[in-house]
Amino acid sequence: LDDLTPWKVLGKKWHLSRKGFPSNKRVKWEPELLERLASLLDAAASAPLHWDWGNKQVAHAYLSESDTGSPWASIHTKRREGVDLVLSSPAGKFSLGRIAEFGSERSITPSKGKLEQISIRFTSLPQLTPPPLLTFLQDYYAGVTS
Known part of the structure:
Protein backbone atom coordinates (compact mmCIF):
# COMPACT_ATOMS: atom_id res chain seq x y z
CA LEU A 1 0.00 0.00 0.00
CA ASP A 2 2.88 2.36 0.83
CA ASP A 3 4.23 1.94 -2.72
CA LEU A 4 0.97 3.35 -4.15
CA THR A 5 1.40 6.80 -2.64
CA PRO A 6 1.51 9.55 -5.31
CA TRP A 7 5.10 10.52 -4.54
CA LYS A 8 6.27 6.91 -4.92
CA VAL A 9 4.31 6.41 -8.15
CA LEU A 10 4.95 9.81 -9.76
CA GLY A 11 8.44 10.51 -8.38
CA LYS A 12 9.82 13.75 -9.80
CA LYS A 13 6.43 14.64 -11.35
CA TRP A 14 4.95 14.69 -7.83
CA HIS A 15 7.54 17.20 -6.66
CA LEU A 16 6.98 19.43 -9.71
CA SER A 17 3.19 19.32 -9.30
CA ARG A 18 1.11 21.74 -7.26
CA LYS A 19 -0.32 18.83 -5.24
CA GLY A 20 0.78 18.15 -1.68
CA PHE A 21 0.74 21.75 -0.44
CA PRO A 22 -1.62 23.05 2.27
CA SER A 23 -5.01 23.62 0.61
CA ASN A 24 -6.21 27.08 -0.38
CA LYS A 25 -2.73 28.52 0.00
CA ARG A 26 -0.82 30.07 -2.87
CA VAL A 27 2.58 28.58 -3.67
CA LYS A 28 5.04 31.45 -4.02
CA TRP A 29 7.47 29.86 -6.49
CA GLU A 30 7.30 28.46 -10.02
CA PRO A 31 7.84 24.73 -10.72
CA GLU A 32 10.67 25.65 -13.11
CA LEU A 33 12.65 26.81 -10.07
CA LEU A 34 12.85 23.23 -8.77
CA GLU A 35 13.87 21.85 -12.17
CA ARG A 36 16.55 24.51 -12.63
CA LEU A 37 17.97 23.90 -9.13
CA ALA A 38 18.18 20.13 -9.72
CA SER A 39 19.91 20.79 -13.07
CA LEU A 40 22.35 23.16 -11.40
CA LEU A 41 23.23 20.50 -8.82
CA ASP A 42 23.75 17.97 -11.62
CA ALA A 43 26.02 20.45 -13.43
CA ALA A 44 28.08 21.08 -10.28
CA ALA A 45 28.90 17.39 -9.79
CA SER A 46 31.60 15.93 -11.99
CA ALA A 47 29.87 12.52 -11.88
CA PRO A 48 26.14 11.82 -12.35
CA LEU A 49 24.05 12.27 -9.22
CA HIS A 50 21.54 9.62 -8.21
CA TRP A 51 18.22 11.23 -7.31
CA ASP A 52 15.64 9.80 -4.92
CA TRP A 53 12.31 11.47 -5.78
CA GLY A 54 10.26 8.88 -3.82
CA ASN A 55 9.64 10.94 -0.67
CA LYS A 56 6.58 13.05 0.10
CA GLN A 57 8.25 16.45 0.66
CA VAL A 58 11.95 16.17 -0.13
CA ALA A 59 14.17 14.94 -2.97
CA HIS A 60 17.65 13.65 -2.17
CA ALA A 61 20.71 13.59 -4.42
CA TYR A 62 23.34 10.95 -3.70
CA LEU A 63 26.86 10.67 -5.09
CA SER A 64 26.41 7.02 -6.02
CA GLU A 65 23.60 4.55 -6.50
CA SER A 66 24.83 2.44 -3.59
CA ASP A 67 25.14 5.43 -1.24
CA THR A 68 23.08 4.81 1.90
CA GLY A 69 24.54 7.57 4.06
CA SER A 70 23.69 11.23 4.15
CA GLY A 92 33.90 25.02 9.24
CA LYS A 93 34.41 24.29 5.54
CA PHE A 94 32.21 27.19 4.36
CA SER A 95 31.38 30.50 6.03
CA LEU A 96 28.03 32.28 5.98
CA GLY A 97 29.74 35.03 3.99
CA ARG A 98 30.38 32.54 1.19
CA ILE A 99 26.63 31.96 0.73
CA ALA A 100 25.42 35.45 1.72
CA GLU A 101 24.35 36.40 -1.82
CA PHE A 102 22.42 33.20 -2.58
CA GLY A 103 18.66 32.80 -2.39
CA SER A 104 16.34 34.80 -0.16
CA GLU A 105 17.32 33.16 3.16
CA ARG A 106 20.37 31.20 4.22
CA SER A 107 21.86 29.62 7.33
CA ILE A 108 24.62 27.30 8.50
CA THR A 109 23.76 25.17 11.54
CA PRO A 110 25.66 22.43 13.41
CA SER A 111 24.52 18.93 12.54
CA LYS A 112 25.39 15.43 13.73
CA GLY A 113 29.03 14.56 14.24
CA LYS A 114 31.50 16.88 12.59
CA LEU A 115 29.01 18.12 10.02
CA GLU A 116 26.98 21.26 9.56
CA GLN A 117 23.97 21.96 7.39
CA ILE A 118 24.02 24.72 4.82
CA SER A 119 20.45 25.81 4.03
CA ILE A 120 19.48 28.17 1.22
CA ARG A 121 15.91 29.12 0.28
CA PHE A 122 15.19 30.01 -3.34
CA THR A 123 12.02 31.87 -4.33
CA SER A 124 12.70 33.03 -7.92
CA LEU A 125 14.59 31.92 -11.02
CA PRO A 126 17.03 34.87 -11.08
CA GLN A 127 18.41 33.62 -7.73
CA LEU A 128 19.76 30.55 -9.55
CA THR A 129 21.84 32.55 -12.00
CA PRO A 130 25.35 31.15 -12.20
CA PRO A 131 28.31 31.51 -12.07
CA PRO A 132 28.73 32.37 -8.33
CA LEU A 133 26.18 29.77 -7.20
CA LEU A 134 27.52 27.14 -9.60
CA THR A 135 31.09 27.84 -8.45
CA PHE A 136 30.03 27.41 -4.81
CA LEU A 137 28.25 24.12 -5.60
CA GLN A 138 31.33 22.86 -7.48
CA ASP A 139 33.51 23.78 -4.48
CA TYR A 140 31.02 22.01 -2.19
CA TYR A 141 31.16 18.90 -4.41
CA ALA A 142 34.98 18.97 -4.40
CA GLY A 143 35.06 19.46 -0.61
CA VAL A 144 32.73 16.55 0.06
CA THR A 145 34.30 14.12 -2.41
CA SER A 146 37.96 14.80 -1.57
Whole structure:
Protein backbone atom coordinates (compact mmCIF):
# COMPACT_ATOMS: atom_id res chain seq x y z
CA LEU A 1 0.00 0.00 0.00
CA ASP A 2 2.88 2.36 0.83
CA ASP A 3 4.23 1.94 -2.72
CA LEU A 4 0.97 3.35 -4.15
CA THR A 5 1.40 6.80 -2.64
CA PRO A 6 1.51 9.55 -5.31
CA TRP A 7 5.10 10.52 -4.54
CA LYS A 8 6.27 6.91 -4.92
CA VAL A 9 4.31 6.41 -8.15
CA LEU A 10 4.95 9.81 -9.76
CA GLY A 11 8.44 10.51 -8.38
CA LYS A 12 9.82 13.75 -9.80
CA LYS A 13 6.43 14.64 -11.35
CA TRP A 14 4.95 14.69 -7.83
CA HIS A 15 7.54 17.20 -6.66
CA LEU A 16 6.98 19.43 -9.71
CA SER A 17 3.19 19.32 -9.30
CA ARG A 18 1.11 21.74 -7.26
CA LYS A 19 -0.32 18.83 -5.24
CA GLY A 20 0.78 18.15 -1.68
CA PHE A 21 0.74 21.75 -0.44
CA PRO A 22 -1.62 23.05 2.27
CA SER A 23 -5.01 23.62 0.61
CA ASN A 24 -6.21 27.08 -0.38
CA LYS A 25 -2.73 28.52 0.00
CA ARG A 26 -0.82 30.07 -2.87
CA VAL A 27 2.58 28.58 -3.67
CA LYS A 28 5.04 31.45 -4.02
CA TRP A 29 7.47 29.86 -6.49
CA GLU A 30 7.30 28.46 -10.02
CA PRO A 31 7.84 24.73 -10.72
CA GLU A 32 10.67 25.65 -13.11
CA LEU A 33 12.65 26.81 -10.07
CA LEU A 34 12.85 23.23 -8.77
CA GLU A 35 13.87 21.85 -12.17
CA ARG A 36 16.55 24.51 -12.63
CA LEU A 37 17.97 23.90 -9.13
CA ALA A 38 18.18 20.13 -9.72
CA SER A 39 19.91 20.79 -13.07
CA LEU A 40 22.35 23.16 -11.40
CA LEU A 41 23.23 20.50 -8.82
CA ASP A 42 23.75 17.97 -11.62
CA ALA A 43 26.02 20.45 -13.43
CA ALA A 44 28.08 21.08 -10.28
CA ALA A 45 28.90 17.39 -9.79
CA SER A 46 31.60 15.93 -11.99
CA ALA A 47 29.87 12.52 -11.88
CA PRO A 48 26.14 11.82 -12.35
CA LEU A 49 24.05 12.27 -9.22
CA HIS A 50 21.54 9.62 -8.21
CA TRP A 51 18.22 11.23 -7.31
CA ASP A 52 15.64 9.80 -4.92
CA TRP A 53 12.31 11.47 -5.78
CA GLY A 54 10.26 8.88 -3.82
CA ASN A 55 9.64 10.94 -0.67
CA LYS A 56 6.58 13.05 0.10
CA GLN A 57 8.25 16.45 0.66
CA VAL A 58 11.95 16.17 -0.13
CA ALA A 59 14.17 14.94 -2.97
CA HIS A 60 17.65 13.65 -2.17
CA ALA A 61 20.71 13.59 -4.42
CA TYR A 62 23.34 10.95 -3.70
CA LEU A 63 26.86 10.67 -5.09
CA SER A 64 26.41 7.02 -6.02
CA GLU A 65 23.60 4.55 -6.50
CA SER A 66 24.83 2.44 -3.59
CA ASP A 67 25.14 5.43 -1.24
CA THR A 68 23.08 4.81 1.90
CA GLY A 69 24.54 7.57 4.06
CA SER A 70 23.69 11.23 4.15
CA PRO A 71 22.54 12.69 0.85
CA TRP A 72 24.93 15.00 -1.00
CA ALA A 73 22.06 17.46 -1.34
CA SER A 74 18.40 17.60 -0.33
CA ILE A 75 15.69 19.81 -1.80
CA HIS A 76 12.53 20.46 0.20
CA THR A 77 9.87 20.76 -2.49
CA LYS A 78 6.55 21.16 -0.69
CA ARG A 79 7.08 24.41 1.21
CA ARG A 80 4.88 27.24 -0.05
CA GLU A 81 7.41 29.97 0.75
CA GLY A 82 10.24 28.59 -1.41
CA VAL A 83 12.44 25.70 -2.46
CA ASP A 84 14.93 24.87 0.30
CA LEU A 85 18.32 23.40 -0.57
CA VAL A 86 20.14 21.63 2.28
CA LEU A 87 23.78 20.57 1.98
CA SER A 88 25.74 18.63 4.62
CA SER A 89 29.32 19.83 4.85
CA PRO A 90 32.30 19.23 7.12
CA ALA A 91 32.07 21.78 9.95
CA GLY A 92 33.90 25.02 9.24
CA LYS A 93 34.41 24.29 5.54
CA PHE A 94 32.21 27.19 4.36
CA SER A 95 31.38 30.50 6.03
CA LEU A 96 28.03 32.28 5.98
CA GLY A 97 29.74 35.03 3.99
CA ARG A 98 30.38 32.54 1.19
CA ILE A 99 26.63 31.96 0.73
CA ALA A 100 25.42 35.45 1.72
CA GLU A 101 24.35 36.40 -1.82
CA PHE A 102 22.42 33.20 -2.58
CA GLY A 103 18.66 32.80 -2.39
CA SER A 104 16.34 34.80 -0.16
CA GLU A 105 17.32 33.16 3.16
CA ARG A 106 20.37 31.20 4.22
CA SER A 107 21.86 29.62 7.33
CA ILE A 108 24.62 27.30 8.50
CA THR A 109 23.76 25.17 11.54
CA PRO A 110 25.66 22.43 13.41
CA SER A 111 24.52 18.93 12.54
CA LYS A 112 25.39 15.43 13.73
CA GLY A 113 29.03 14.56 14.24
CA LYS A 114 31.50 16.88 12.59
CA LEU A 115 29.01 18.12 10.02
CA GLU A 116 26.98 21.26 9.56
CA GLN A 117 23.97 21.96 7.39
CA ILE A 118 24.02 24.72 4.82
CA SER A 119 20.45 25.81 4.03
CA ILE A 120 19.48 28.17 1.22
CA ARG A 121 15.91 29.12 0.28
CA PHE A 122 15.19 30.01 -3.34
CA THR A 123 12.02 31.87 -4.33
CA SER A 124 12.70 33.03 -7.92
CA LEU A 125 14.59 31.92 -11.02
CA PRO A 126 17.03 34.87 -11.08
CA GLN A 127 18.41 33.62 -7.73
CA LEU A 128 19.76 30.55 -9.55
CA THR A 129 21.84 32.55 -12.00
CA PRO A 130 25.35 31.15 -12.20
CA PRO A 131 28.31 31.51 -12.07
CA PRO A 132 28.73 32.37 -8.33
CA LEU A 133 26.18 29.77 -7.20
CA LEU A 134 27.52 27.14 -9.60
CA THR A 135 31.09 27.84 -8.45
CA PHE A 136 30.03 27.41 -4.81
CA LEU A 137 28.25 24.12 -5.60
CA GLN A 138 31.33 22.86 -7.48
CA ASP A 139 33.51 23.78 -4.48
CA TYR A 140 31.02 22.01 -2.19
CA TYR A 141 31.16 18.90 -4.41
CA ALA A 142 34.98 18.97 -4.40
CA GLY A 143 35.06 19.46 -0.61
CA VAL A 144 32.73 16.55 0.06
CA THR A 145 34.30 14.12 -2.41
CA SER A 146 37.96 14.80 -1.57
